[in-house]
Amino acid sequence: MEADSSARHISFIETGRSRPSQAMVLKLADHLDVPVRERNALLLAAGYAPHFPETPIDDPAMAGVxxxxxxxxxxxEPYPAxxxxxxxxxxxxxxxxxMLLDGLPAQLLTPPLxxxxxxxxxxxxxxxxxxxPEWRGHLLAQLDRQLxxxxxxxxxALYDEVAAYPHPEGAGHETVAAEAPFALPLVVEHDGHRLSFVSTIATxxxxxxxTVSELALETLLPADPETVTYLSALRP
Incomplete structure (x- = not known):
């Protein structure tokens, strides 16, 4: 009903008895919230050309973005993003x-990061x-949902790689979820200071x-007054 079609027509599309129009493929994908890249894949499967371009981020047309x-x-700034x-x-x-990446080995900082x-x-x-352990579990679950x-x-390949990483020596095992029940914080030791952040993601x-559909802006917001004070003192 939301796609303004009938159960009979949708059934015929599902079973291959009817070939959907390009407009119908796009309409169904829109109502099912299919990712933009996968909408192009659906169009190709239905015999149509991709509808959405994929412009490199360094293309002059993307200067505004x-x-x-x-x-x-x-x-x-001064908060990470x-x-x-x-x-x-x-x-x-x-x-x-x-600032958070300062001191990491050069091989990890070689583009593309x-x-x-x-x-x-x-x-x-x-x-x-x-x-x-808490933050690793959160990131792996996020990757799993996307897959x-x-x-x-x-x-x-990225999921398989990072899921196989050994637990590094000296890493913390704090359980901090209860400290900020509204969101799981990322707690990082930096230059002798304990910094706590909650993360937001905007698309x-x-x-x-x-390309634009897959860009995500992640901002780390201070989760406690100590983090605010420390980072504010670093502002030029």
Missing amino acids: RAAMERLLAAH LVVDGTYNVIAANNGIL NAIRLTLHPEGLAPKIRNL SLLRSPALK FNTPMDV
């Missing part, structure tokens, strides 16, 4: 993120995360490009 992201990242693509490669990051790998790698942020919606070999509304 890049500028908007840079403004958002700068406005969030970054933009990632559909496989968690870092597209842009602010000085708050660079991957946010999940940087977080969970035994030589990355993992040894500094005081509640690593249920997307046929992405790159994302599956573009009604994207018309595959």
